[in-house]
Amino acid sequence: MVVCRQFGLNILNKSTIRHFDYSTCSNILESKLLRTKHLLKYNKLSSDIASQDSKQNLKQTDIQRLKSKSSVYIHWPYCRRKCTYCNFNKYVAKKVDNESMIASILQEWETVSRETGVNQPTSIFFGGGTPSLMQHKDIRQIISHISGGSDIEISLEANPSDILETALEFKQAGVNRLSLGIQSFQDTTLQFFNRDHDAETGQRSLETCLNVFGSRRVSGDLIFGVPGQTVQDWLQELRVLVSLGVHHISTYQLTVERGTLLHKQVKTGSARLPGEEELADLYLAGVQLLTSEGFNRYEVSSFAKEGAECSHNISYWRGHQYIGLGPGAHSRVGFGAEREARINVLAPGRWMNQVESTGDGIVQRRKLDLLECLGELITTGLRRSVGINGNDWNTLSQNLLPFQDLISELNRVQEDKERSGELEGLAWSQDGVWLDNSALNIADHIIPNLYYVLQDLIKFQ
Ligand SMILES: C[S@@+](CC[C@H](N)C(=O)[O-])C[C@H]1O[C@@H](n2cnc3c(N)ncnc32)[C@H](O)[C@@H]1O
Ligand code: SF4
Structure with missing residues (x-):
């Protein structure tokens, strides 16, 4: 939830969407894939899936109860060195003032939780930067302060070289x-990325983490779309990860970001990234392999065996509240007309100073309108294999635009012969709206179509 994780409609957590840039690949994928015939509106199988969420949701319809709940993201902005592709909010500092950083994180939490009424964190996610550079005692203090001892998912992003010796301490x-x-099991690729670990360290640290945390509690990140990478190379990377026994894998398409060394390399021609067609081949081959290994693509870039899904990310994608603490962190607070987007000060020193003087590090806050609010839900929710649940829609919109109205509009457009093509790949029932498995391959191509339907609905409401 740091600034640089935002993208698209100015709304998204980059970690949830960046992994595969469909906008560049969608045309090719489209011609490669069998075009999905428009789906039956009341497709039994998919509506069963959607109603799984629905059941969970029905328990959560009380808005007051929802307002007291939020996931919590904590941004640790320091890294040992800069990877060539990364433009996240991160700093290589000679000396880090751990004490002041931790005091500010705790103070910011106190202020924001008091002001918003959030007193039940549903998950905590330490992201970065490199939070595995944090001290264990600090992590322990933050967790006990924020979670109050409740049994919730607490994730930490870790770099292999840090965690090798310290996995148990983080668990404790x-x-x-x-x-x-992990990013890669190839030394040449890791060097190209300027990572601070080699392939052997990556593998050993993964084995250690699996021993300490268990297969269902470890996720491996891999990057695809590296210069010269063949489908066989990519599948080999995935096979190593799978064979080591992780139950959760995130695949990131290498993205060229402004201000990075990679950007310069690509601009000057010293690095040539795979073309759109090659990227599409890599992505699809990966999906196929992971599926055959028993992984469910529960989100476009996220693959998990049953029970290993990341509940923190799912809560973003479902439009729940999230509170971001730390430099550059983003938050979404409230529902319906009250929904507010907040961004923290980027630079760690300035963020700490502001927290010290005002209690929080928020530099920008603004109310989201209905289109922005529901646009976010569409953009993240349709990337999930179960799609968007009607109850999540109603909760987020506070019935300012009931889900039923969206369904009626979809039915209307569907009946219009001239327009029904606009809905290709989309399926819906009274409970939800989703993309089928092949449409998920070109999700970013289809998602705007639902967004346009929403736009018209709001315009003519
Ligand atoms: C920003 S990192 C933070 C966690 C940790 N420092 C690490 O490097 O794994 C989170 C994930 O984003 C990925 N990432 C950052 N920039 C990227 C880019 N331009 N293209 C693809 N993946 C990227 C990283 O490789 C990593 O897996
Ligand atoms: S270690 Fe992670 S956060 Fe730091 S520069 Fe590399 S990818 Fe970015």
């Missing part, structure tokens, strides 16, 4: 889920 400090930045 209260972390119960680890997201390990």
Whole structure:
């Protein structure tokens, strides 16, 4: 939830969407894939899936109860060195003032939780930057302060070289889920990325983490779309990860970000990234392999065996509240007309100073309108295999635009012969709206179509 994780409609957590840039690949994928015939509106199988969420949701319809709940993201902005592709809010500092950072995180939590009424964190996620550089005692203090001892998912993003010797201490400090930045098992690729670990360290640290946390509680991140990478190379990377026994994998498409060394390399021609067609081949081959290995693509870039899904990310994608603490962190607070987007000060020193003087590090806050609010839900929710649940829609919109109205509009457009093509790949029932498995391959191509339907609905409401 840091600034640089935002993208698209100015609304998204980059970690949830960046992994595969469909906008660049969608045309090719489209011609490669069998075009999905428009789906039956009341497709039994998919509506069963959607209603799984619905059941959970029905329990949560009380808005007051929802307002007291939020996931919590904590941004640790420091890294040992800069990876060539990364433009996240991160700093390589000679000396980090841990004490002041921790005091500010705790103070910001106190202020925001008091002001918003959030007193039940549903998950905590330490992201970065490199939070595996944090001290265990600090992690322990933050967890016990924020979670109050409740049994919730507590994830930490870790770099392999840090965690090798310290995995157990992080677990003892209260972390119960680890997201390990493996990125590649090829030394040449790791050097190209300027990572601070080699392939052997990546593998050993993964084995250690699996021993300490268990297969269901470890996720491995891999990057695809590296210069010269063939489908066989990519599948080999995935096979190593799978064979080591993780139950959760995130695949990130290498993205060229402004201000990075990679950007310069690509601009000057010293690095050539795969073309759109090659990227599509890599992505699809990966999906196929992971599916055959028993992983469910529960979100476009996230693959998990049953029970290993990341509940923190799911809560973003469902439009729940989230509170971001730390430099550059983003938050979404409230529902319906009250929904507010907040952004924290980017630079750690300035963020600490502001927290000290005002209690929080928020530099920008503004109310989201209905289109922005529901646009976010569409953009993140349709990337989930179960799609968007009607109850989540109604909760987020506070019935300012009932889900039933969206369904009626979809039915109307569907009946209009000239327009029905606009809905290709979308399926819906009274309970939800979703993309089928093949449409999910070109999700970013289809998602705008639902967004346009929403736009018209709001315009003519
Ligand atoms: C920003 S990192 C933070 C966690 C940790 N420091 C690490 O490097 O794994 C989170 C994830 O984003 C990925 N990432 C950052 N920039 C990226 C880019 N331009 N393209 C693809 N993945 C990227 C990282 O490789 C990592 O897996
Ligand atoms: S270690 Fe992680 S956060 Fe730091 S520069 Fe590398 S990818 Fe970015």
